[in-house]
Amino acid sequence: MLRVIFLGTGGSLPTPERNPAAIMINREGELLLFDCGEGTQQQMMRAKTGMKSLSSIFITHFHADHILGIPGLIQTMSFQGRTEPLKIYGPHHVHEFARILSALGYYKLRFEIDAVDLEPGDVVKRDGYSIHALKTHHSVPSIGYALIEDERVGRFNRERAIELGVPPGPLFSKLHRGEQVEVKGRIILPEEVVGEPRPGRKIVYSGDTRPCQEVLEASRDADLLIHDATLANDQQEWALESMHSTAEEAARLAKEANVSRLILTHISARYSENAEPLLTEAKKVFGNVTIAQDLLETEVVLRDEIGASQK
Incomplete structure (x- = not known):
């Protein structure tokens, strides 16, 4: 199982329709949280993801809309009796961030927070997969992430x-x-009697960024690319100034990288009631594209299983 749950899909400001950024990946029952905007723990409750199996939080950058959900989430897990350490990964200064978290609210956590600074190019190796930190281009130090499963043994004849x-x-x-x-x-x-090794699955999450070569290279042949699409083309100047991407730019990157599927997120409050302009612009460039909605869930299927189901 490799399931992606979009807990927050808004850009900068929450709206009645969209929470700030938060994406959950459930891999074989292990929960990985990428960014944790305000209200994430309530979204987890609505999506019924559970919290007990959350092993790690991966922060793309320290803008408030990507981190303000963490204090409440960790205190709730502590109230629920968690004792296992929680890993929090992020750009430089994540240790200081974790220290502040632990001191908030005159409440001593029942578990340790293990903070790990990441630089672009760093790899977090896990059982059956790895998380790769990617250089991204935003207004503050930032990184994106690629979840890459290990290569699988070939089919037995x-x-x-x-x-x-x-x-x-x-x-x-x-x-x-x-x-x-x-x-x-x-x-x-x-x-x-054994065929060629088969690739695992790959998911790339850009975080907030301008389109950049580093995300493009990491996304080549990805099963799923989740990319910043804050604005439409008529806001190109603001996209450049704020260092975000337009929907069309994200689609062009997805096309060049030959990804299987593109999901656009970090949607500006300008489009809170109607994100159709973003989807229309992206579809002119790349066909298999979706605008993320809060609580959208999608399964990432192994490529050879897709082929077998179509026979």
Whole structure:
């Protein structure tokens, strides 16, 4: 399972329709939170994500609309009896930020906050996947993130194995694990019955940024790109000044990177009642694009499973 839940999709200011930035990724039951704007814990309750399995928070930058939800969230988890440490990753100064969090509200947390500074190019290795920090171009120090699953072993060719005289059972498993086996005096090699390694899934989250080469390169062939699309083309000058992206610019980057799907987020309050202008501009460039709405959930499916379902 690799599910993305959009808890907050607004830009800078909350609106009745959109909370500030927060994106949850549920990977095989482990919860990862990317940014945590005001009201995120209530959105988690509405989405029924739970909090117990939240292992890490990844901050893109320290603008208020991306971090103000953290104090309330960590105190709620403490009230609920959490004792496991919580990892908070972010740009330089995340240690100082974590120290301030722990001192807020005359309340001592029951768990430790483990703050980790990240620089562009740093990689957080986890079981079965890794999180890559990307350089982004915003008005303050900022980073984006790419979640990249480990490469998977190739498909096992059962028919070919039987043709080679391998009996179904434990020897199949050994071959699939990359071990050679002996059958009636003959050595059977894994590459004779196991296909080419298969890629895992890749999700890229730009955070707030101008379109940039670093996000483009990280997004190549991604299954899902979540990109800043704060403004429409008629606000191009303000996009340049505030160092955000327009919907069309995000779509052009997605097209060049050959991503499978683009979801636009960080939508300005200008479009709180109607984001259709952003979608229209993006669709002129890139077809498989969606404007994120609060509490939108989407599953990221393995590419070979998509192909199999279409046969």
